[in-house]
Amino acid sequence: MKTRLFFLITSIFLLSCEKQSDAIITLRLDNAINNGRQEIDIKKYVEQEKLIPLETNDSLLLSYVSLIGIDDNKLFVESDRVVYVFNAENGALESRIDRKGQGPEEYQSMIDVEIDNRNKTILLYDNIKRNLVAYDFKGNFISSVKNDIIGGFSLLDDSTYLVAYPPLSGQSTRIGVYDKNLNLRQQFLAIDESVYKDMDLFPFDDFGYYGEKAYFKPMLEDTLYVIDSSPKPYLILSKGKYKIPTEVAINVMKRNRDGHKYISGEYGYILGDYYFLTYFYQNAMFQDVWNIKTPELLFRNIVDENNQISGIPYEINGYEFYIWPKFVSNNTMYCVIDADDAINIIPSLPEDTNPVILKLELK
Numbered sequence: 001m002k003t004r005l006f007f008l009i010t011s012i013f014l015l016s017c018e019k020q021s022d023a024i025i026t027l028r029l030d031n032a033i034n035n036g037r038q039e040i041d042i043k044k045y046v047e048q049e050k051l052i053p054l055e056t057n058d059s060l061l062l063s064y065v066s067l068i069g070i071d072d073n074k075l076f077v078e079s080d081r082v083v084y085v086f087n088a089e090n091g092a093l094e095s096r097i098d099r100k101g102q103g104p105e106e107y108q109s110m111i112d113v114e115i116d117n118r119n120k121t122i123l124l125y126d127n128i129k130r131n132l133v134a135y136d137f138k139g140n141f142i143s144s145v146k147n148d149i150i151g152g153f154s155l156l157d158d159s160t161y162l163v164a165y166p167p168l169s170g171q172s173t174r175i176g177v178y179d180k181n182l183n184l185r186q187q188f189l190a191i192d193e194s195v196y197k198d199m200d201l202f203p204f205d206d207f208g209y210y211g212e213k214a215y216f217k218p219m220l221e222d223t224l225y226v227i228d229s230s231p232k233p234y235l236i237l238s239k240g241k242y243k244i245p246t247e248v249a250i251n252v253m254k255r256n257r258d259g260h261k262y263i264s265g266e267y268g269y270i271l272g273d274y275y276f277l278t279y280f281y282q283n284a285m286f287q288d289v290w291n292i293k294t295p296e297l298l299f300r301n302i303v304d305e306n307n308q309i310s311g312i313p314y315e316i317n318g319y320e321f322y323i324w325p326k327f328v329s330n331n332t333m334y335c336v337i338d339a340d341d342a343i344n345i346i347p348s349l350p351e352d353t354n355p356v357i358l359k360l361e362l363k
Contacts, residue, residue, distance in 0.1 A: 024233050025292050029263055030240030032288075032297045033281060040289060040299035042312050042323075045274070048361040051316070051337075053346060054086055054354040055093045065336050065355045067327035069115030074137065075334075075357065076122070081110045083122055085137055091357070097122055097139040105141035107133050112152050112206070119158075125150050127166075132182060147182040152206030154214045160185065162214050162227060164205045174205060174218055175231065188231050189218065208269070215270075220249055235270070235292065239263045242281065271328045272362055274298070287311065287324065314358075319344045323358060332361045 052075065054065070062079040069076040075088040083097040099106045107126040114123045121142060122135045132150060134142040151166035161178045165171040174189040207227075208215045216231065217224040222239060225231035244262035248254045266279035273293040279286050284304035289312070291298055303310050311322030321341040325333040335358040342356040343349050349356075 024236055025295060026236045026238050027275065027277075027290050027292065027295050028238045029279075030238055030242050032300075033242055033263065035297060035300060037302055038297065038300040040312060042299075042314060045362050046360050047363045049316070050359040051346065052086075052088065052091045052357040052359060053342070053349060054091045054357065056350060056352065056354045060093060060354065061352060062354050065357075067334050067336065067357070068113045069117075070327070070329045070334075071115055071117045071120070071137075076115055078110065078113055081107075083113060083124070088359075095138045097135050099135070099139065099141070102129075104144065107131070112150075114153065114155055116155055123153075123155075125153060145180075145182045147178075149176075150182075154207035156214060156227070162207055162216075164207060164216065175216060175227070186230075188227075189216075189225075217267075220246060235275075237266060237277075269325045269328045269333070271325065271333050272331050274362070276325050276333075285310070316345050321345070323360075332359060334359055
């Protein structure tokens, strides 16, 4: 559930990549904000494509699909607080983790989910019971650890977690490093408490990750940090005069009145040399693709009252539809194709079908 971003309780799901250089990359959003829509032939960046129809039957009709992880030949999705494990080659259902309830081995909520590829476990945080719960890939209960102040979390290595603190945790920092028993080891990125104590809108920050590294971007900052032994600036989104003033960002009344004048709510996925970035400006949603090596704006879609189509146009079997990454892993992005489009692409699918996953390996 790393793909969500909301204000009030807002989650930012940002993914980035390892670079040969330690230089901080700057994307000039302010210089490009008025560029308008820009097309891209995304297929010229694609090395290989694969359609993965998710198994469908009378007891397996998913209301939505949220991609949460990949492990070898397994594809993990969440839908309605259930984690499904599909075969990543043919989409066959292998298992499901559906342990909703109040018992000691069950969960009541699922605020964040991580796949621990090293230990072959599924980790979820239940913010109602305040437990970090672990299951194996077949849904068997492994362990549960109590913690009252977890928000988003990520695996730093075999022995430690990164934790992004939720808005009302009372912490003076944004990030904590915990051991597997959720004992605190370190904390980073101090919060200006004089600002946060008066906030009406609370940002709830979360992690992205690529390979073995985790990435983090605080909501009210322009810097994306890579986290190794400590957070290090990696990417800056330069907004200039379009940067939302703190007094507007933190106040509901001011934000409702003036927030549209500024760039806000940015989140995205960094995949190789490309940054798939979403943000909001002038009552519209912007979807950009940047080359962060150059850096250069390669694509822009603007979703507003005149255009309700979201994503990048893509064509398979003579049928055009629209895609946007929902999960990335190494040099591969995974997109969700809804049932209506899926039937046009694969006519053999049943009328009532689950979404189809489109796997794109980039060059």
